[in-house]
Amino acid sequence: MHLFWEHGYEATSLAMLREAMGLTPPQIYNAFTDKETLFRKALTRYHQTEIGFALEALSAPVPTGEAIRRLLLGAAEAYSRPGKPGGCLFVSGALAASPQAQAIADELKANRKASEAAIAERLAKGRAMGDLPEGLSVEGFAKYLAGVMNGMSIQARDGASVEELRTLAQTALAVFAIEGQKQGASSKE
Amino acid sequence: MHLFWEHGYEATSLAMLREAMGLTPPQIYNAFTDKETLFRKALTRYHQTEIGFALEALSAPVPTGEAIRRLLLGAAEAYSRPGKPGGCLFVSGALAASPQAQAIADELKANRKASEAAIAERLAKGRAMGDLPEGLSVEGFAKYLAGVMNGMSIQARDGASVEELRTLAQTALAVFAIEGQKQGASSKE
DNA sequence: CAGGTTTCGTATCGATCACTATGGATAAAT
DNA sequence: ATTTATCCATAGTGATCGATACGAAACCTG
Numbered sequence: 290m291h292l293f294w295e296h297g298y299e300a301t302s303l304a305m306l307r308e309a310m311g312l313t314p315p316q317i318y319n320a321f322t323d324k325e326t327l328f329r330k331a332l333t334r335y336h337q338t339e340i341g342f343a344l345e346a347l348s349a350p351v352p353t354g355e356a357i358r359r360l361l362l363g364a365a366e367a368y369s370r371p372g373k374p375g376g377c378l379f380v381s382g383a384l385a386a387s388p389q390a391q392a393i394a395d396e397l398k399a400n401r402k403a404s405e406a407a408i409a410e411r412l413a414k415g416r417a418m419g420d421l422p423e424g425l426s427v428e429g430f431a432k433y434l435a436g437v438m439n440g441m442s443i444q445a446r447d448g449a450s451v452e453e454l455r456t457l458a459q460t461a462l463a464v465f466a467i468e469g470q471k472q473g474a475s476s477k478e
Numbered sequence: 479m480h481l482f483w484e485h486g487y488e489a490t491s492l493a494m495l496r497e498a499m500g501l502t503p504p505q506i507y508n509a510f511t512d513k514e515t516l517f518r519k520a521l522t523r524y525h526q527t528e529i530g531f532a533l534e535a536l537s538a539p540v541p542t543g544e545a546i547r548r549l550l551l552g553a554a555e556a557y558s559r560p561g562k563p564g565g566c567l568f569v570s571g572a573l574a575a576s577p578q579a580q581a582i583a584d585e586l587k588a589n590r591k592a593s594e595a596a597i598a599e600r601l602a603k604g605r606a607m608g609d610l611p612e613g614l615s616v617e618g619f620a621k622y623l624a625g626v627m628n629g630m631s632i633q634a635r636d637g638a639s640v641e642e643l644r645t646l647a648q649t650a651l652a653v654f655a656i657e658g659q660k661q662g663a664s665s666k667e
Numbered sequence: 668c669a670g671g672t673t674t675c676g677t678a679t680c681g682a683t684c685a686c687t688a689t690g691g692a693t694a695a696a697t
Numbered sequence: 698a699t700t701t702a703t704c705c706a707t708a709g710t711g712a713t714c715g716a717t718a719c720g721a722a723a724c725c726t727g
Contacts, residue, residue: 295574296574296575296576296577297573297574297575299488299489300488300574300575300576300579301576302576302713302714302715303714303715303716304713304714313675313676313677314676314677314715314716314717315674315675315676315677315716315717316675316676317716318715318716318717319675323715323716324715324716380573380632381573381574382574383574384486384569384570384573384574384632384635385484385485385486385489385570385571385572385573386485386486386489387485387489387490387491388485390489398635398636401632401636402636425649426645429642429645429646429649430649432633432638432642432645432646433645433646433649433650435629435633436626436629436630436632436633436646437625437626437629437650438629439628439629439632439633440624440625440626440627440628440629440630440632441625441629443569443573443590443625443628443629443632444621444624444625444628446573446587447587447590447591449621453618453621456615456618456621456622457618457621457622457625460614460618460619460622460653461622461626461650461653463653463656463657464649464650464652464653464656466656467652467653467655467656468652491683491684491685492684492685492686493683493684502705502706502707503685503686503687503706503707504686504687504704504705504706505705505706506686507685507686507687508705512685512686513685513686
């Protein structure tokens with residue numbers, strides 16, 4: 290998982306995986322069928338071990354503002370854990386791919402879309418409960434938040450510290466606080 | 479350039495480049511020395527033809543708020559041009575790479591850092607001129623803006639339309655407008 | 668202890684990678 | 698017109714990719 294996370298799907302060779310896992314090639318293929326299946330297993334493990342913060346943040350019984358605060362600050366921490374590759378596997382795994390690896394790229398894209406959809410769902414709940422500022426559209430703000438998280442992932446990959454990511458997250462969150470202060474003001478120019 | 483932009487450095491094979499350019503392998507190597515040099519030429523061309531908006535936005539004789547507005551809205555348009563790969567080559571070219579392509583990945587990372595530094599420079603000018611809200615730090619806000627642009631690049635790659643990217647950009651810009659409204663309020667929680 | 672079976676690591680598979688040597692065709696020069 | 702020289706596409710280089718065939722060792726059964 291760390292290798293895929295660090296180098297991406299295609300750039301991670303079986304030789305690297307073999308050495309990291311201490312297995313011989315037939316053992317790998319017996320256990321994981323092929324490279325693509327192995328990557329999907331790593332993706333599942335990534336879900337379970339690295340990004341629980343997102344589901345927790347979005348499902349916690351807290352106001353919407355607190356939920357997205359936990360989401361972004363959780364991302365700041367998760368994307369810069371010591372000893373782990375920076376950023377998010379969904380982004381680093383296969384942002385660009387050869388035609389042969391299109392299926393993997395599409396799968397990661399679907400994961401990113403699902404993350405955005407999960408945010409949108411939480412925002413819609415907030416809208417229904419009345420604690421989403423009027424000036425923010427559910428879809429638009431979800432895309433903004435997902436975009437900020439993706440951006441944080443790249444900043445993390447470029448070496449941003451957890452403090453820098455937290456500052457970035459808090460700057461991004463200011464939009465929420467601000468739109469709440471304004472009454473019905475236009476969010477567009 | 480389009481191939482590198484779409485598939486990234488490593489996933490773009492010489493066979494693809496050969497077919498796209500209509501050249502034979504020796505012609506390619508006569509003209510560009512090797513794949514790495516060819517990529518650098520494409521990178522230079524990308525600078526010249528695709529992201530002029532950024533330099534224009536940052537060097538225009540306009541208030542800081544207008545400069546970053548042009549920057550983000552220019553990115554929204556540049557990252558979703560019809561007939562072009564979505565997003566930014568700096569991000570898509572080699573976010574993750576094999577050890578052999580580390581030099582290319584580092585070069586693109588340097589480009590991203592340079593973009594952030596250029597934003598920071600413009601913000602510092604704004605601070606000096608007094609039209610950067612007090613609540614925003616030059617470094618922190620530059621990292622936020624660069625992060626948002628990187629995030630927009632990924633959203634564009636995932637198929638976001640120019641309108642969606644513009645909305646995202648305007649949401650991000652709200653931070654600037656808001657921090658300007660507040661007097662000396664803390665930007666952190 | 669012998670036989671049959673299963674497991675497992677080495678050595679290698681064809682395909683493709685970035686890259687280049689060579690032979691043939693064309694142009695230039697005498 | 699004939700020789701010389703220059704270009705340039707085809708064909709192939711070693712290396713590495715993901716994936717596997719085969720021989721040896723181990724193990725359970727009789």
